[in-house]
Amino acid sequence: MVTDLGNNRVLIWNSVPTQNQAPPDLVLGQPDYQRPVNNVQALCEPNGQDADGNNTYPAFASRRSEFPVSP
Secondary structure (H helix, E strand, O other): OEEEHHHOEEEEOOOOOOOOOOOOOEEEOOOOOOOOOOOHHHHOOOOEEOOOOOEEOOHHHHHOOOOOOOO
16 A cells, blocks of 8 residues: 555555556545546536536545545
8 A cells, every 4th residue: 555645645556566657456535546636527526517617516526635644
């Protein structure tokens, strides 16, 4: 398990990787390993629209796992 503070996610491998850049088996705090981090649109459903017709999202959505750290 690795906490990725800069990308606001926790990466989990089921076993110790045997090669560099091995993708994690599970990503917590982000939709996946490859999309841009803090992608609110991928993390939750919109809760309405603004005056210009753009989707709006709950304020907490962009902070779902802000700066995770290991205990």
